[in-house]
Amino acid sequence: MTKILIMALSLIMAACSTRATAKPDNNDETNVDKTPSRLIALSFDDGPNDITTPKVLDILEEFNVPGSFFVIGQNINESTAKQMTRAISLGCEIQNHSLTHVQMSKLTKEQTAEEIRRTDELIEQYTGTRPWLFRPPYIDHNSLMHETISHTFICGVGCEDWVPSVSAQARYDALISTVKDGDIILLHDFIGNDNTVEALRMLIPELKRQGFTFVTVSELFKAKGVTPSAHSGKLYSNVLQ
Ligand SMILES: [Zn+2]
Incomplete structure (x- = not known):
């Protein structure tokens, strides 16, 4: 017994x-911290180009994270298109940042529609994907644009990374102290923006360590169950807003 x-x-x-x-x-x-609900998207404006876009892609590839590239239509040519197809092969997405990077609130309805249509066509021609997101140049937008453009408008959480005097460390510090679940981080891959490349090298591993999972902006909307309606007048910096 x-x-x-x-x-x-x-x-x-x-x-x-x-x-x-x-x-x-x-x-x-x-890894305890990695609650799947903490999602974040990196986004890059003003490419594609053959100098800085590949540096950004190298880092995304090294850390195995995707990004969303909001490209300017007039920057797309046979050569730079290869950066877009490489981005897509790495799990990134290509979205619309206008054709000529003009202040679009000053355009007519027809000119506005043309900025979007021609950029969409170029992206589709080279990548086979069709943009559904739009970031207005200079985040300049008005009701005519919201009425004319069917894409979902995206802003983002930035760190003044278009200002040359803002160091890589300052860019990193600004972002690391503010980003939260659902945020769209707004950065630039224009030619020579090496401080952002350097900031990314610090930012990605630290956010991973804090338990964030990187997704594209499209995946962020999907994962959070948010379906934006067209012509809503909204400009998203966080998909949960
Ligand atoms: Zn821009």
């Missing part, structure tokens, strides 16, 4: 200790 009791007890203890050791292992794998 006592023997049976001891056997039963030791079996229970063995089961408990298995659970006790299994649990930390499991937690280690998922």
